[in-house]
Amino acid sequence: MKQISYLVSLFFVANVCLAQEVKFEEYDLDNGLHVILHQDNSAPVVTTSVMYHVGGKDRTEGRTGFAHFFEHLLFEGTKNIERGKWFEIVSANGGRNNANTTNDRTYYYETFPSNNLQLGLWMESERLLHPVIDQKGVDTQNEVVKEEKRLRYDNSPYGQFLFAIQENLFKVHPYKDPNIGYMKDLDAATLEDVIAYNKKYYNPNNAVLVVAGDFKTDTAKSMITDYFGDIPRGPEVVRNYPKEEPITQEIKAVKYDANIQIPASLVAYRTPGFKERDSYVLNLISTYLSDGKSSKLYKKMVDEQKQALQVGAFNIGQEDYSMYVVFALPVGETSLETLVSEMEEEVAKVRDELISENDFQKLQNKMENDFVNSNSSVEGIANSLARNYMLYGDTNLINTEIDIYRSITREEIMEVAKKYLGKNQRVVIDYLPETANAN
Template sequence: MMNKLKLIAFIFFIGTTGFAQEVEFTEYDLDNGLHVILHQDNTAPVVTVGVMYHVGSKDEAPGRTGFAHFFEHLLFEGTKNIERGEWFNIVAANGGSNNANTTEDRTYYYETFPSNNLELGLWMESERMLHPVINQIGVDTQNEVVKEEKRTRVDNAPYGKIIYNTGIVPYMFKKHPYQNSVIGTMEDLDAAKLDEFEAFFEKYYKPNNATLVVAGDLDIAKTKKMIKDYFGPIPSGPEVERVDIEEEPITETIVATEYDSNIQIPAKIFVYRTPSMKERDAYVLSMISSILTDGKSSRMYKKMVDEEKEAIQVLAFPRSMEDYGLYLMGALAMGDTSLDTLASSMDEEIERLKTELISEKEYQKLQNKFENRFVNSNSSIQGIASSLATYHMLYGDTDLINEEIEIYRDITREDIKEVANKYLNENQRLELEYLPQTDSQ
């Protein structure tokens, strides 16, 4: 009986991971440069309309940080045909939901509606692109919203400087605008004039700097016509000059201390600068993260939390970006454990990766995890829409939505060892002590 159950489980696993359904899509360009990606899935009566703009915090001028994230909020204020404050009401009244998010490299807006409201979603996003209302009232309103978000998520959040990189990136980038956090500084936003916000919009929020993705219950021919009607007349903007700044390699250990008044438990953090998200090595580093801290059987968790009881939590993850990446490792101290002890334990695990091949059993487990992640990433219409836009805009290859798993499948145990030796070196990292702030500091 047990063998039969194992066989059934294995067949189910193969069905859900080994043969993930291919995401079919159609892509083309409008005359104004807007790149369009359509994915038809009529299994449920929902549709997502998303627009990704190739603008993030790295595109901001010196002294004007936070603009891209600010526009994430500002472009919900209203348009020529959508009254101020009505955007969310229109979406909710028509059974939909919406959101937006910003990274160092891009800004993404999307709505999900019952599929009979597809045209409404297209109209709203064309309104946002064609003629949003950018005035002083909206700027002042969203300035307060962003300030509150910064207070809540960064300034008053435990370990906020690590989570949002504000206490990390200034050490890792000296030339590249990745040295600025996505949320920026309030001083820069306060100092900006209305015409600077208007100029930022005119430069970046144009069809030739955007990707429109429509995914879900749709008819391809009808959707193409609506897209042409709503987006075709929008004039293109100037060609955007991309950031092209090369950082000098890190060749000596950077030692730093950051304080946080919101924490009581100190942490030791290692940060390494790594290659672009498009590079194969970035995929290998994702696998290394899983080996180290993904689950209770991971190496750092098992050693530092379970066995040695020197950490209450461990972390290891890549922060992949278009031009460069960051790789973070860290641990929160248990009791009186010193940060030097945490550092030594992390270095031991790094050294194991650099000198020993992971076992075949560990390797197969790792491959199974990434197969599952691949399937799950395409399990919702919203997720598919976001992935299609991201793969086109930041990776330059929309087909990765189906083919990226082959990159992971092709990674060998030897690759993991080689990449660990290439990037996870003491003289190439930031060693950060993250400490509770006291009244005397």
């Protein structure tokens, strides 16, 4: 078996050695816009994307959800793009586009046939320089966000999972509130509030522009200067969010969900921001515990003991603090207390014992394989380049992040689990059907 494991390891290392380095060029415009170019002429497509360093945490009390709201609002139109025509222009020119918002950043992108690079750059410069922000657009997108909240969270089974964790793990940091915000805050916001938010965060010096795919570098640089070079620099964003006190005693909470019949048990820990080395170690621990049917939690609680319909562990990475979550849904009469006890037993093993050399090698192989398969499209590469620069401060992580995982040891896995995943550091949430509240 050792011989086979050794051969498998050599196979993955060989694959990683053959994996193509993602080459890129980066520079700054005078207005502070960071530009990253990744040229790949293997297919006639090009992605233009802009990531803004603004997310759900960037708000004041009583004005939550603005970053997610702007994700929608900035598709309304510009001085040169008629209201409601954004998606029509993209599709009519053979492209596709989307956007998404987290607690830490907002990301927009378009992918076009490569002969439409200029169109993609023009549209993103329009979004930055000439957005039309008026009461009609605010009212329209307010209703869009409300409908999204109803569909994805209020009326979706287990749609409150993340909210239940956030509101119990955080007391003072903005991560305590949902990224989508509270609808009463959006209803209370004035047009002046919205305009002020745009002026504060949507500026070239708070953004990174990525062009990835089939283009000529000199042509792209010239277009970028033409479309983005004259956009004025904005105020520097200063963040000084309150720090959370460590959790030193287990917190118990209950959350009710009208959309479920089967309860769930959630165990959550506050962990370090994703830039910290310990966060990478926690990612490995979650893979060890719950990635696939041969993982420790699944094999034990689902396959062997028939206690759980589903079980999992994952580290939800965020810039300031992350959230490590272990959860399970019971089978039959299995109590939530039993689920918590069984999950804790596996977490305790990671805290108190070195994982086996064989399991450790499997983890390393999994990370190597994921690295080989990552960034398989220009869209994915554009996203990774933007994220690594904006949130990690190291664009080249796209090539070197695997080295962090390679350097992690079994001893370090045990030390990090002991440091962050103690019983006295956790929140235990009984996630129950609404009928249980009625009783």
